[in-house]
Amino acid sequence: MYYRILLEKGHVGAGKSQERMYYSAGNDIISLYAAAMVMPGVKNKRRGNGVKLIEQISREEFLKGKLRAQG
Numbered sequence: 001m002y003y004r005i006l007l008e009k010g011h012v013g014a015g016k017s018q019e020r021m022y023y024s025a026g027n028d029i030i031s032l033y034a035a036a037m038v039m040p041g042v043k044n045k046r047r048g049n050g051v052k053l054i055e056q057i058s059r060e061e062f063l064k065g066k067l068r069a070q071g
Contacts, residue, residue: 001025001026001027001028001056002023002024002025002056002057002058002059002061002062003023003024003025003026003029003032003054003055003056003057003062004021004022004023004053004054004055004057004061004062004065005021005022005023005024005032005036005051005053005054006019006020006021006022006051006052006053006054007019007020007022007036007039007042007050007051007052008042008043008044008049008050008051008052009041009042009043009050010041010042010043017043019052021065021069022036022069023057023062023065023066023069025062029054029056032054033051033054036050036051036054037050037051
């Protein structure tokens with residue numbers, strides 16, 4: 001299965017952050033959530049609210065997102 005993950009990443013100033021979209025393949029949402037929580041720079045790791053969105057997407061959307069992220 002393929003997923004789109006929106007994370008709140010930090011260290012751009014006091015109390016400021018930026019959102020970043022990631023595309024990933026995985027077995028389920030829970031394992032992706034756990035992996036996202038240990039990524040460097042994710043805000044609020046202890047409370048878990050740095051992960052803004054995880055949604056299942058099609059293979060085509062996944063491939064388009066990966067190409068966009070690279071280019």
